[in-house]
Amino acid sequence: NAGVTQTPKFQVLKTGQSMTLQCAQDMNHEYMSWYRQDPGMGLRLIHYSVGAGITDQGEVPNGYNVSRSTTEDFPLRLLSAAPSQTSVYFCASSLQGASYEQYFGPGTRLTVT
Amino acid sequence: AQSVSQHNHHVILSEAASLELGCNYSYGGTVNLFWYVQYPGQHLQLLLKYFSGDPLVKGIKGFEAEFIKSKFSFNLRKPSVQWSDTAEYFCAAPFGNEKLTFGTGTRLTIIP
Numbered sequence: 001n002a003g004v005t006q007t008p009k010f011q012v013l014k015t016g017q018s019m020t021l022q023c024a025q026d027m028n029h030e031y032m033s034w035y036r037q038d039p040g041m042g043l044r045l046i047h048y049s050v051g052a053g054i055t056d057q058g059e060v061p062n063g064y065n066v067s068r069s070t071t072e073d074f075p076l077r078l079l080s081a082a083p084s085q086t087s088v089y090f091c092a093s094s095l096q097g098a099s100y101e102q103y104f105g106p107g108t109r110l111t112v113t
Numbered sequence: 114a115q116s117v118s119q120h121n122h123h124v125i126l127s128e129a130a131s132l133e134l135g136c137n138y139s140y141g142g143t144v145n146l147f148w149y150v151q152y153p154g155q156h157l158q159l160l161l162k163y164f165s166g167d168p169l170v171k172g173i174k175g176f177e178a179e180f181i182k183s184k185f186s187f188n189l190r191k192p193s194v195q196w197s198d199t200a201e202y203f204c205a206a207p208f209g210n211e212k213l214t215f216g217t218g219t220r221l222t223i224i225p
Binding site: 040050092096099 | 119122156158159215
């Protein structure tokens with residue numbers, strides 16, 4: 001199994017550009033989530049999904065959209081990038097929810113200039 | 114608001130020293146607690162978890178943590194650290210089964 005994969009590994013955007021961070025898992029996990037990691041702030045939940053077709057907001061959802069059309073994929077869209085979105089983004093999945101072990105992807109380091 | 118607190122931001126120890134990293138949570142319901150570790154250049158992985166039963170849980174690489182309900186704490190311990198334990202450590206708690214909240218992390222540096 002590949003586990004949780006994320007693309008790209010690195011990305012530089014200009015303010016106002018849009019992009020999609022890809023996340024996929026091959027473990028048939030129902031629960032998937034996106035976090036951003038900033039120095040001194042730990043990981044903060046952006047959006048999560050408890051199954052295909054179901055998404056909900058986390059702690060810091062503004063400026064981000066998600067969709068979950070399949071069990072495997074959970075892309076994160078930045079509609080109009082801002083410098084405040086410079087961060088490292090992690091996707092995670094688990095069998096059935098936040099109470100289960102989370103499996104993390106390798107992360108995407110995003111810089112917005 | 115439900116939260117997880119880690120008060121040690123950066124800890125520096127010499128090899129063979131004992132380690133204790135603090136974690137406190139605020140939640141009155143059923144408690145599940147996790148410690149995750151992020152080694153340099155790697156992604157987060159589970160170190161150990163508490164769901165119920167014995168409050169002293171053992172994880173990988175000689176780590177253990179003790180759940181003390183009266184203190185709302187879940188401190189991580191290791192009797193003798195190694196240089197390879199240099200990493201960032203995160204305490205986490207799910208509030209309900211939908212949202213996982215992480216602490217701000219503790220950076221651990223082990224000096225050979």
